[in-house]
Amino acid sequence: MNTPLGPDCLPVVYGELETDTRLYSLGLIVHGESNGTGSTTLRGDMSSEIGDRDLVEDPLFILERGEVYRNPTEVKMSQIVLPCHANHCGELSVGQLLKWMDSTACLSAERHAGSPCITASVDDIHFEHTIGVGQVVNIKAKVNRAFTSSMEVGISVSCEDLFSDSLWNVCDAFATFVARRSEVGKVQLKQVVPRTQTEQMEYSIAAERRRMRLIHAEIITDLLSTSTAQLGECQEYQNAVSAERTRVESVELVLPPHANHQVSTFGGQIMAWMENVATISACRLCNAHPTLRTIDMFHFRGPSHIGDRLVLKAIVNNAFKHSMEVGVCAEAYQGAGELRHINSAFMTFEVLDKDGKPRTLPRIRPEHVDGNRRYQEAIARKKIRLDRKYIISCKQTEVPLSVPWDTSNQMYLSYSNLSALKIMAAQGNWMLSSEKNKVSLYTLEENQMLCFKVETTVNVPAEQAFQLLSDLRRRHEWDRHYQQCDVIIQPDEDDTIYQVTTPCVSRGGKGQDFILLASRRKPCDSRDPYLIALRSVTVPTHPASEDYTRGEVLCAGFSIIEESSDVTTISYYNQATPGVFPYISNDIAGLSSSFYGTFQSCSKYLEENRDSLDALPPLKPGAEWDGPGRTPL
Template identity: 55%
Template sequence: MASINGDVRNPTEVRMSQMVLPCHANHRGQLSTGQLLKWIDTAACLSAERHAGCPCVTASMDDIYFEQTISVGQVVNLKTKVNRAFNSSMEFSCMQIVERSREGEMNGEVLAQKTRVESVELVLPPHANHQGNTFGGQIMAWMENIATIAASRLCHAHPTLKVIEMFHFRGPSQVGDRLILKAIVNNAFKDSMEVGVCVEAFCHDVGVPRRHINSAFMTFVVLDENNHTCILPRIKPETGDGERRYREAIARRKIRLDRKYVISCNQSEVPLSVPWDPCNQVYLSYNNVSALKMLVSKTDWVLASEINKVHLYTLEDGKFLSFKVEITVSIDARQTFNLLSDMSRRSEWDRYYKECQLLQEVDEDDAIYHVVSTVRSADGKLQDFIILASRRPPCDVGDPYVVAFRSVSLPTHPPCEEYTRGETLCSGFCIWSQGPRTKVSYYNQFTPGIVSQVTTNISGLSSDFATTYQACERFLIENTKDSNQQ
């Protein structure tokens, strides 16, 4: 049988990987010797049966050396093989290798094949139901164990299971079956990784082919002492099948994000557009700016992607999800503020803006615009928006310039047949002066109309955000030069 790493194996060789859990440990938190002997006996039995082609039992054990203790959280890799067969017995050898986690080694790029894990389990009566079929929960537990080991080989830390994409049961297995479990990290994103697991079953009868009975995709993260996710190393896929798994993991993440974010956007409880009332314009304008400042003050932003110094962050806060795009430019903060607060010019750098018409100049710092987007809705029409834009200079040293946007409704501009009326709940720019440079951050709370656009970028299927905000930087530089020459 060929190895998962491509090396030539002894045909009787069996590999088993087990993570030491508290239930396997003694009162000192070390792997129980009896549990280790149980794993050795199971692996050795399966190795013997590969040679004999029939059921085997243990006759004796000798020369067992326990060279070191094994602690909870470590991984034990067993490798057994038949050394020699006699008339009615055979001798096998077993080697145990302990994987120790190396905290903090999460840099650079890791070859996907380095995360491969293969293990074997023997289905015994306690693992099965009254009909002799293996409990689904038992198989899932074995799959989670092997997936955790694969994930730990990427991050050299103790990973935490975050999402189960699916458990697909293709067929049953019975008492006496041998289950081969294989796992590998398909892709690593900024702070999460997807592990693919498959399970094949076979019996001891010679010539009976293996049956693919289960598969699953699981997403893991690594948490620090403050329960925050850590940045993970990049994964380098193998050519061919590895590249296919790499691309499919990106697509699955996109679908998962779409589903998650659509579910999170509950529009029935919070109206996105508020009626514009000139008698109440001070209150509406204040709330527009205040909502953006509250979003900016959140501290749990997670870096989702980084392309050419354009950073894309996400935030989960209650029932809302938000994103932030951040760039740093070598332009005066005041000039940046003046250029970005003029919405009529946004189509010059933002390809999602088709046109923008000023409907009403409320006062020096507030205006209402009609925006037509290049994004189409489900019915194929372009989306349009009625936007209240509120701009504010800093109130104190260290405060940002603020340009806040939110949807309003105007009786003079109701939805029309030509467009699908879209809405934005809270979005806008915050602009910080940092000496000779300026930090520009754009914020937006998720609404169903922009979910696909955002998750396409988060999952790595597109770099639209990076392209758009690089165009924003060019727009700022070019217009600053023009104003200086004038």
């Protein structure tokens, strides 16, 4: 535990976070959390057997008329795995599983849209377990959020062994479906109305995931160009297998049974064909049975139809000690026509020994210039996957409070920063602790974790309040804990890294400094708030110094809701541990009013500046910190 006061006017969050508040990855949720379809499951690592059927049941949300609530878009599918669904090892083929997942998700999307829907993309999927013949696959899908013509569908897959009466999670995924009605062109979907706390959380985070997915290709291209430039020559290994030996090409004629109910090629079938060639390619490297672990996010670029020929190509791009990356591409043509690129994917395979541990794999020898490029890019993607897993899929108890920031993880940190704030804000059991002069203090205690929220209403337009509060350089105007605040880096318009110094709290003691990532977001639609999320990061240019005690913030920030054109509700959130409780207990018990004082000066600051923003020069994206003590911009 460090010193109690932080740069957020309120005590800062320190220490290990004993919480099941969860961070969400783009496609996969790795640890105990909501499963994307409205139910809550407890899972961990590979030993994630649920063991208790109740954990995957829907939360029993009782409607006023006494009925149990069920999401109107929810669709369930259960299938017994038969030998015809399995590979030669008696495990359900992932291709078959993808078909079932795509069908269930599409039917859920169509239930919401009331019109035909097509799969646009599927986020990263991580398969935690294989499924055997005779076991039952349960798939649940529901629409988390509708945008204009597209929707995010959350899919959860569990496996059930009827003989041992056990149940475990296999994977969670998020797919995007686009509604199409030929006669009207672009469809305007009705909004999803979240009814439960989990639905509210999924609804809120779906906007973040959409943002990430729409710029995913761009991010990966940027990261690849910077990362591969640093990698140098390909390493040579003894007994390496030639990449060319793993090359597979296979053609499929799209027949009516391969089409969906809209007569284009069924997306699940395309994924199954892709998985088939990828598995053959992986086998050629290891001469053993490979297990598919992850599929990176992919995008159905364009449709294909009955009568099309689909050319499926796969090659092992690189093999690491325990995993290999296979690149797969699907192209379509008609008769003697041109090839159309319809899909690409990167799949990661492992080979498991008899104890289920990954075996050491032979290395790959790339050939030709193109082979070297693929080899290097696979290394870069491996790093990107690890970064992403570390930042956005880790259990919070495993993440250090300050996460290293660099350009390669910038997007993921921003995403996790905002998602953590959204998850905190979406909790339904906030208790009003005290109220004074229109400022309310709420607390939330769960799993030895204490969060608090301070809320008030101001007569300032929401956008203006957002602009004023998101520039931390002005925070000293209303918050005495912000002694100095300098911009270190501003990678883009929505993210800024600041160094904040706070006064010392004990006589003769040191002040604190904080390296804070502030990520801000404007609303995606009228149901969203403006958000400013804060968390600690580390940057190599600013190590902890002797002059200050380095303080840390795990999750804090503002949610700003427009009540009318002139009235705005401002909520400040902070996530604390039992260790800081003594410092805020006075306020919670009503013995002190420091929160109110700070929040009232915040309201005053906003109202005094309701018509101006121009006290400081605007932040410029790309700005870099230029040395201690100097003006950063």
